[in-house]
Amino acid sequence: MKYLTAASRLLRHSSRNLSNRRSNLQLLCSIRPSSSGHSYTSLRSYEKFMQDDCFHRNISAKNSFRGSVVGILNCLAKFQSGGIRTHHRNLASTASIPERNKSFATINSDDISYFNKVLGGRGVVQDEEKLDDANTDWMRKYKGSSKLMLQPRTTQEVSQILDYCNSRCLAVVPQGGNTSLVGGSIPVYDEVIINIGSMNNILSFDKVSGILVCEAGCILENLMSFLDNEGYIMPLDLGAKGSCQIGGNISTNAGGLRLLRYGSLHGSVLGLEVVLANGTVLDMLGTLRKDNTGYDLKHLFIGSEGSLGIVTKVSILTPPKLPSVNLAFLACEDYLSCQKILVEAKTKLGEILSAFEFLDINAMDLVLTQLDGLRDPLPSSKHNFYVLIETTGSMESHDKEKLEAFLAQAIESGLLTDGVVAQDINQASSFWRIREGVPEALLKAGATYKYDLSLPPEKMYNLVEEMRQRLGTAANVVAYGHLGDGNLHLNISTKQYDDNILAKIEPFVYEWTSKQRGSISAEHGIGLMKANKLHYSNSTEVVQVMAAIKKVLDPSGILNPYKVLPTSVLSSQS
């Protein structure tokens, strides 16, 4: 983000009080976040606070200076809306961002008054500061230049908005918690942001079946707290739970830490209410476990990242909360042992296994260095690999016995070199904080090139080692992920984004993955980052059918443009 660094350099020059944005961030991040809303929410709100803080300090320092900074920002913002390529050079993936689609209109005052009428005067956001936030993604890698954000409260409002935008050919971006890691939830140009966050009501919960019906803007962690009271849990769990919304989770078919046990959202989502591009409301909000009546359309929307319709209501099957949860933090010498432990865990722990995660030594070091208040559970020596195994069951004694037998055997056979078992919930949370804190630690360490790959487990770590060879000392290659699901999170951490480093990573990573018939995006989705990379994991025919479906459901292409599908395929359709 060239213009941002230029501005911050100016700020540093003139005002002694304003320190570097990043160090402020680190200072604020050291404040303990609340129970389990770790990284994501706290980070966002502290950044906002910091921005507000800087702004206010600016005013007190020099009034005229403030004017000039704003002037510079405005000037650069104009550059952006002109769609000049220079802005995009800062994006980690220099794969060309398509030009702004000329068929899209730009908003005018008539549009604003219409939206004001539909939303009853509230929920029409044009304030620059709020838009700044909504225009920037969590990784601070991408920034759009939308001038308008709408916050509908009912499905009816969403429908009216989309109907209008479709007729005006105004592009829109559906947005939830804005925690996308592939630039999927922010505008590329001036698309209107439709933020579903105000639709956050829980509509019903059946205590017998565990079926929850709620609006798409409910924050995942809030749903978890609600269900906790009722003796149930959400079938998914991820580090972003404090900020991400269920609509977004569903639109991206989020995986997370418990996929191993509860399966993917394609299985747990029973029904959806979706609004199509032309405002048609599709009521598929069934609460039935079994319903084989025609084509199961909701699966199209699960994982389509808002490009086929906006999810407004969700009905999801939730598993009962089981009392006995055990967590073991283990150490292995090599990757082969990690795989063998996975096999052993699946057979010996069987039905009680609920999570299997791994971190390599670089990931562990990074987390312990960058984040405050974390202890190394195995301080006596450094280990090459760490594995987190969680069991969930209904009987404490039964589970403990199984777990201890499994661990005893693993140690005896040399698969494990060391490990600890959490003795209470606090210890368990601190182990989880280590694993869930890696993305945040990477954010604090500088720039991250993030890859989320599905690979055959035997081959997975070979990629990491090859990347280390390719990059040498130029970057820190950090690997962690859902080993139990064959999902590697490969992250290359550098001080700054650097095209030379990027050239060494891409397209090598994608080609390597493609050769193994792996997925270039296991759970993060395609978003903007990988829109032109679809062919690495999908055949041409498949992508063409995807484009055909997009054409049927969104003929004007206003929903989340430039994302998911490559523009070349879409233009060839029309």
Add this chain to the structure above:
Amino acid sequence: MKILVAVKRVVDYAVKIRVKPDKSGVETSNVKMSMNPFCEIALEEALRIKESGRAKEVVAVSIGPAQCTDTLRTGLAMGADRAIHVEYPGTLYPLSVAKIFKALVDAERPALLLLGKQAIDDDCTQTGQMIAGLLKWPQATFASKVVLDEGNKVATVDREVDGGLETLSLDLPAVITTDLRLNQPRYATLPNIMKAKSKVIKKLTPQDLNVEIRSDLEVVQVTEPPQRQAGVILSSVDQLIDRLKNEARVI
């Protein structure tokens, strides 16, 4: 020297507790139970003293129902040498616990008795003090630092009191109860968990120790604290004064 550490099995600190519908107590069935955090700290301190060469044996003691053995296993996994379980299924109040400990101390003759300052379920903060009274031993409560002298004859203890820190010097044998900042308890490592399986947990009953469990206290009712009322945003100072005067009646 021998150190005796008292550990209590309580509802896990992170669990959201609920009151039973009949208001007779807190819901404990199907709820995660763990070692009282202050007891963990006491045990950790005992283990550190042993590791520094000052103590030969650390014995963990728990009084309560059969499941207390789980808590004792955790204690053994952290590093205690052996454990004693005084089995009693009913409700126990601090004075009964203190009497049982007196009997145990008379039998085991430890030089130091460590306890957590309070249990997080009843928050009594009485047991350590009562035991010291019954034994006529010196006591230092809310310890945030414990230093033993060369000959294991005197303990210098920093206590966290309302006004700050107070340093006491105690002749051993003594009772010390631990506060939060004393140390950070260790995790139970796998090798220790395996070793703990073969360590001994001796079972006793209050009758074996000639202690009769009775109490002059009876819990009549347990209720949740009243719901917090939502705040009100007032629009002027006059309104505030009016409310303070006429509604809250504080001025």
